Amino acid sequence: MSGTRERVSDVHDLAPEAFEREVHSFEFWFQAVEGYLHGTTYGHRPDAAATPLTDSERDRLVTVLCNYCVGETAALEGASGLVAIAPNRMTKVFLATQAVDEGRHLEVLLHRLGELGVANPEAEIEKRASASILEFRRRLLALVGSKDWEAALFAQNVILEAMEFTVFQTHAQTADPITAQVLQGIVKDERRHIGFGENELGRRLRESPHRRARIGEVKRDLDALVIETFAETVRDIGIPASERPDLGRAYLAAVSRLGLGVS
Amino acid sequence: MRGVADLISSFTVQHWLESAAQGHLLGTEHGHHAGEREPDWLLADGTLRARAIETTVQLVVAERCALAASAALVGAAPDEASARYFATQTLDEARHAEVFRQRLLDLGVARDGVEDAVRDAAHPSLLRFADALLERADRKDFLATLVGANLLLDGMAFHVFELLHARHDAPNPKFAHTLAGAIADERRHLRFGESRIATLLRADPARRADVERLQRELSYWVLAALAEEFAQAPPPRAPSRRAARDPGKRAHWQGHDLDALAPGELEKLLAHTVLEEFKMRLARIGVTYQTPVRP
Incomplete structure (x- = not known):
């Protein structure tokens, strides 16, 4: 009946x-x-150094950030x-914390676009968003709308979060210091969401x-879009082909931890 | 009246982090100061403890409804900035539901008995209000859900929290501190809701009639829920609670000495305050208040 919460030093001991x-x-x-x-x-920290970008670097970064916003x-x-x-x-409360994390991510990315001189981010996103990420968004929201809990959670907290x-x-x-800080903060949240x-x-x-079959079906449906989005992003980030990591590997590793294998 | 862009700039996630998460919530545990507990005079008195559980159940029910409505408003928002704002409101409501649920545990409800306690004690009219609001949310009717959640539900919650805060400020600092955090959040929700509804109605004046109909219906359930709450109230000035209060410090709210009011008088005062506030907010956004009618 105590009002105080026990301090937990390591949650994994629970x-x-x-x-x-x-x-x-x-x-x-x-x-x-x-x-x-x-x-x-x-x-980002207010004193983070802004690195000058060439026109081409800035343009590529704006395209990448627009797709991150989608x-x-x-x-x-x-x-x-x-x-x-x-x-x-409990799950509702966790998802409420996740919603505010995602709202923050969107906000910091939009703000970064503003810092890069984009006056109307909405219009810029409309212009630059890739077809694959837009299609992914459409299919994710369709799964949520159909109230298919396992399939929607898989698409959102495994596929999308692992991709991001x-x-x-x-x-x-490889990003400039400000963008790097913004992304590192987001990554910390994504780790929690994937977990x-x-x-x-x-x-x-x-x-x-028996639900495994349904999840496998969703995975097969979305795999091509994920791989296409990876390819587009890596190209826009400007990483040379010889240095491109296998971005699909981490995504596939997360999926295989659920025993779904690699299609 | 300011435009949507100006309005939204005051309700960013960054602002929320600074004012709530890193502001009034900093250093709190389940919404109150670390180490605070429900007072002995309350835990030792079976009647008062049972009454506190019943009241707290209503707060849990209202906050769960607010959580569902706020989450729905993210998906129904007509612009991404409003969606971001509602992400913060969703988390506020989830936090409120969590801290009031924690209070049920602190009052002695068993962890596996919380849902039974909620089911048994929830006021029927509050559940009817939730059904009516969440039906609009399911239809993704942004304006109607916004009016129900941010003007009516949060408007009621704001005044109920204020009244409870005034009554508990001296005898139960733990609960008063929990309420103070929720009051700060509800004030923000009310400000955003009123301003956003005003911009929507300016853009689509034909929907004023919808808002008036909705207010007439939902206000009925608000008043009915308050009546159900006070119908169960114990006699005024219960001895143990009165004994816990510093005799020189009586509870005052809206210019009234709360310790001197009978349950019926308290209900009248709260209902009057809630309705007057509805009227004022509606008048500011150009909507005519409708006398509540049973749907």
Whole structure:
């Protein structure tokens, strides 16, 4: 009956049920983000050095950021849509924290576009968004709209988040310092979202193995779009072909952890 | 009236992080100061504790409804900036639902008994309000859901929290601090809601009639829920609670001495305050207040 919460030094020491209660709470989210967002404004430290970009570099960066905005908009709409169909209260609370993370990602990317001199980000996104990421967004929201919890969660928290995690982490290694800080902050959130997706789906697939076929179907449906989006992004980031990492590998690794294999 | 772009610039995620997460919530645990607990006078009195559980259940139900409506508003928002704002409101409402659920545990409800407690004690009219609001949310009617969630539900919550805060400020600092954080959030939701509804109605004046109809229906369930809440209230000035209060510090709200009011008088005061505030907000956005009618 105490009003105080026990301080948890390592959540992994907790029993499974207590672990879920802890990591799906507002309190856990708050402690997690406070560590890396404190002192930042729009995702970077105010004293981060702005590196001069050539016209061509700036143009490519604007295209990449516009496509990231489409991905984050899809993630924002997807996460908030999942709140309505989540099977329990703890999951709803986690998805509410994820929705605000995605809203923040979209906001810091739009702000970065503004810093790069884009006066009307909405129009620029409309002009530069790739067909593959737009199609991915359409299919993700269709899954959420159909209230297919496992399939929608898989598309959102495994496929989309793993795709963004991999791309942003790679891009941050070669980006200008401000963009790099913005992306590194986003990556920290994505790791949490992927962990939630893998845990939740892994548990449900263990309980109901027959659902595996449906997830495999969604994966096959979205794989081509993911690979196409990877290819476009790597090209726009400007990484030479000889140095391009296999971006698909991390995505496929996340999927294989769920026992879905590689198609 | 400011335009949408000006309005949204005051309601960014960055602003929310600075004012809420890194502002009034900094250093709190489940919304209150670390180490605070429900007072002994409350935990030791079975009648008062049961009453506190019943009241807290209504807060949980209202916040769960607000969470579902806010999440739906993200997907229904006509512009991405509003969608971003509603992501912050979604998390605010999830936090409120979580801290009030935690209060049920602090009041002695077993962890696996929370859902039963909510099911048993939720006021029927509050559930009818939630059904009516979430039906609009399911239809992705942005304006109607916004009016129901940010003007009516948050408007009611704001005043209920204020009244509860006034009553608990001295005898139960833990609950008062939890309420203070929620009040700060609701104030933000009300400000955004009022301004955004005004911009929508300026763009589409034909929808004023829809807003008036909705207000007439939903206000009925608001008033009915308040009546159900006070119908269960214990006699005024319960001895243990009165004993816990510094005799020189009586609870005041809206110019009234709350310790001197009977439950019926408290209900009348709260309902009057909620309705007057609805009227003022509606008048500011050019909508005529409609007397509530049972749907």
